[in-house]
Amino acid sequence: MHLDAFELHRPTSVDATVRLAGELAGRFDFLAGGTDLLPNYKMHLNLKPHLIALEDVGELHGHAGDRIGAMCRLADLEADAAFLDRYPPLADAVREVATPLVRASGTVGGNLLVETRCFFFNQSYFWRASLGFCLKADGDQCHVVxxxxxxxxxxxxxxAPALMALDAEVEIAGPSGRRRHPVGALYDTAGDGIQRVTLRPGELVVAVHLPPGAAHQRGRYKKLRVRPSYDFPELGVAVAGVWDDGRVSELRLAVGGVDPHPRRFDDLTDALVDHAPSEERVRALGEEVARRVRPVHNTFLQADYRRRMVAVYVRRALAEAREPVAA
Ligand SMILES: Cc1cc2nc3c(=O)[nH]c(=O)nc-3n(C[C@H](O)[C@H](O)[C@H](O)COP(=O)(O)OP(=O)(O)OC[C@H]3O[C@@H](n4cnc5c(N)ncnc54)[C@H](O)[C@@H]3O)c2cc1C
Ligand code: SF4
Structure with a gap:
């Protein structure tokens, strides 16, 4: 597999990036760490002739206070234990992304916008050609449904699930200026695995902002994957909240790895507020979340198994959030 030629652009400010994105409309991708985009390009998946590298845009780098720049490397977050100790679900999630090598290049913005996956899509051009391609690249049919x-x-x-459970916001820059909204609103819940995000043409993610109340909340991110040292999530469950004398006074739960977008279940978690989360209530919550998700058989593990594990992982995440275990 090889990379086809493309033209690389290296703007140095957010304004210049937005301007360039306008000029190249529809003919470019943003390039952050490249750990997702470039392997996809090598498989000839939806190539664009231009790449706008975000590496030289200073404003996108670093993390401080409650702000994480979109170009902050996962390894840099991982190395800052004092920062991650304030956000346990985020700490779990960062440490479980891929491998140390991928985390050395992979960024927070790239992770939020990582391409959706399917074993009929993440394949070489020739593999896909043998099946007549699919809707997501080069074809006109879906092999899964x-x-x-x-x-x-x-x-x-x-x-994303960890940041959604923490109620984080994402800052976006584009032709109409800057805006901020919850991380969950980045994902197009009315779309599908192709139309996956709500970013408008030419917009980029600048930073993630954690709300002051998120620091030191209890929480966990529990990830199901085949090879614990390497693989993408087959399921990811994040919880964050506040327990007062055993009662829940605030709770959020987000799930990724089972639908085309990560999801929060506020109506279900709100019903636990002001209650002690008894075994029965937690079991009912896990079972209802499992009933609502819609995994299909397009990743390594069977859809039914992933759905059943949702209930198990919700119970585990809540149990560990309530009684934190040493990392
Ligand atoms: C072997 C392997 C294992 C992996 N395992 C995991 C895993 O377990 N969990 C996981 O979450 N990921 C995994 N990944 C995927 C990927 O490495 C990470 O998600 C990484 O954080 C992506 O970041 P990046 O900076 O490399 O993104 P890139 O590849 O540079 O970009 C990804 C996408 O985001 C867009 N983009 C990037 N930054 C911005 C921005 N600021 N604004 C707008 N668009 C932007 C790009 O255009 C592209 O579409 C794995 C990858 C590999 C190769
Ligand atoms: S779900 Fe269907 S359309 Fe989407 S990538 Fe898989 S095979 Fe292609």
Missing amino acids: PQKERCYATFSGDL
Whole structure:
């Protein structure tokens, strides 16, 4: 597999990046660490002739206070134990992304916008050609749910559920200026595995902001994957909240790795507020979340198994959040 030629652009400010994105509309991708995009390019998946590298845009780098720049490397976050200790679900998620080598290049912004995955899509050009391609690249049919004209590729980033459970916001820059909204609103819940995000043309993610109340909340991120030292999540469950005398006074739960976008379940967690989370209540919560998710068989583990594990991982995440275990 090889990389086809592309033209690389290296703007140095957010304004210049937005301007360039406008000029190259529809013909470029942003390049952060490249750990997701470039392997996809090598497989000839939806190539663009231009790449806008974000490496030289100073404003996007670093993390401080409650702000994490989009170009902050996962390894840099991982190395800052004092920062991560304030956000246990984020700490779990960062440490479980891929391998140390991937985390050395992979960024927070790239992780939030990682391409959705499917074993009919993440394949070489020739492999895909032998099946006549699919809706997500070069083709006009879905091999997973052939009756439907939509894509079921799975959102497989680790950070999004953790940041959603922490109620974090994402800062976006684009042709109409800057805006901020919850991380969950980055994902197009009305879309599918192709139309996966709500970013408007030319917009980029500048930073993630954690709310002051998120620091030192209890929480966990529990990840199901085949090879614990390497793989994408087959399921990721994040919880964050506040327990007062055994009662829940605040709780959020987000799930990734089973649908085309990560999801929060506020109506279910709100019902636990002001209650002690008894075994029965937690079991009912896990079972209801499992009933609502829609995994399909397009990743390594069977959809039914992933769905059943949702209930198990919700119980585990809540139990460990309530009684924190040493890292
Ligand atoms: C072997 C392997 C294992 C992996 N395992 C995992 C895993 O377990 N969990 C996991 O979450 N990921 C995993 N990944 C995927 C990937 O490495 C990470 O998600 C990484 O954090 C992506 O960041 P990046 O900076 O390399 O993104 P890139 O590859 O540079 O970009 C990814 C996408 O985001 C867009 N983008 C990047 N930054 C911005 C921005 N600021 N604004 C707008 N668009 C932007 C790019 O255009 C591209 O579409 C794995 C990858 C590999 C190769
Ligand atoms: S879910 Fe269907 S359309 Fe989407 S990537 Fe897989 S095979 Fe292609």
